[in-house]
Amino acid sequence: GAGVSQTPSNKVTEKGKYVELRCDPISGHTALYWYRQSLGQGPEFLIYFQGTGAADDSGLPNDRFFAVRPEGSVSTLKIQRTERGDSAVYLCASSYLHMNTEAFFGQGTRLTVV
Amino acid sequence: GQQLNQSPQSMFIQEGEDVSMNCTSSSIFNTWLWYKQDPGEGPVLLIALYKAGELTSNGRLTAQFGITRKDSFLNISASIPSDVGIYFCAGQNQGGSEKLVFGKGTKLTVNP
Numbered sequence: 001g002a003g004v005s006q007t008p009s010n011k012v013t014e015k016g017k018y019v020e021l022r023c024d025p026i027s028g029h030t031a032l033y034w035y036r037q038s039l040g041q042g043p044e045f046l047i048y049f050q051g052t053g054a055a056d057d058s059g060l061p062n063d064r065f066f067a068v069r070p071e072g073s074v075s076t077l078k079i080q081r082t083e084r085g086d087s088a089v090y091l092c093a094s095s096y097l098h099m100n101t102e103a104f105f106g107q108g109t110r111l112t113v114v
Numbered sequence: 115g116q117q118l119n120q121s122p123q124s125m126f127i128q129e130g131e132d133v134s135m136n137c138t139s140s141s142i143f144n145t146w147l148w149y150k151q152d153p154g155e156g157p158v159l160l161i162a163l164y165k166a167g168e169l170t171s172n173g174r175l176t177a178q179f180g181i182t183r184k185d186s187f188l189n190i191s192a193s194i195p196s197d198v199g200i201y202f203c204a205g206q207n208q209g210g211s212e213k214l215v216f217g218k219g220t221k222l223t224v225n226p
Contacts, residue, residue: 004156033212042118042202042216043157056213091156099212100145100164105156 002026004106006092012112013082021077021109025094032075033099034067035091037108043091048099049075082113120203120217127193128225135201135220136187143205146179146186147214151200160201161188193224 005024013019025032031050035043045059049069057067064082069075079086089110095103120137127133137146145164149157161172163179163186170177176189186203200221204214 042218045213048212099214100162100206107156
């Protein structure tokens with residue numbers, strides 16, 4: 001596709017359930033980033049992949065959050081035992097090399113934990 | 115952790131007016147970025163600043179990287195209705211980290 005694609009666009013889940021959020025980056029982009037945006041706030045860094053490996057996962061809030069990118073393209077953000085505080089828009093971005101130059105964001109997945 | 119203070123929180127202006135918003139930090143950044151976010155969309159990069167004191171323009175937008183490396187401003191001249199949205203500043207440190215620290219945003223409303 002032409003841009004970063006995130007699915008689903010909306011996800012409602014019950015507290016305690018497991019969820020997976022998918023990101024399809026722009027073709028050829030080796031770097032992929034996950035951010036979380038709570039209502040009325042700016043995006044907050046979660047994790048950054050360069051190829052298949054997580055180069056920086058310092059933003060993951062706790063061990064309930066995990067992300068993978070097994071083939072260096074599509075990435076999945078996984079959240080276990082969801083809590084109401086996990087409700088937010090989860091944004092994915094991709095770039096050839098660096099976030100601060102030509103990274104493009106997807107539309108995000110709005111996660112609501114009830 | 116690092117935080118960015120972005121102001122104002124919101125602005126209501128008439129079409130044709132100029133707009134100014136700014137961002138300050140308690141710590142130094144080596145790159146400053148300005149993004150615009152429309153409802154239901156991801157942020158879109160407007161301007162990137164890589165050097166202290168740098169002044170960069172992109173059409174009606176002008177942004178400056180503060181000389182202390184702890185602040186930046188964004189000006190929009192002759193605003194139009196499609197300028198409506200939320201504007202975010204973001205800072206990035208050196209040292210190989212790709213992490214961006216975002217401000218809380220400035221919500222701009224333009225009355226035609």
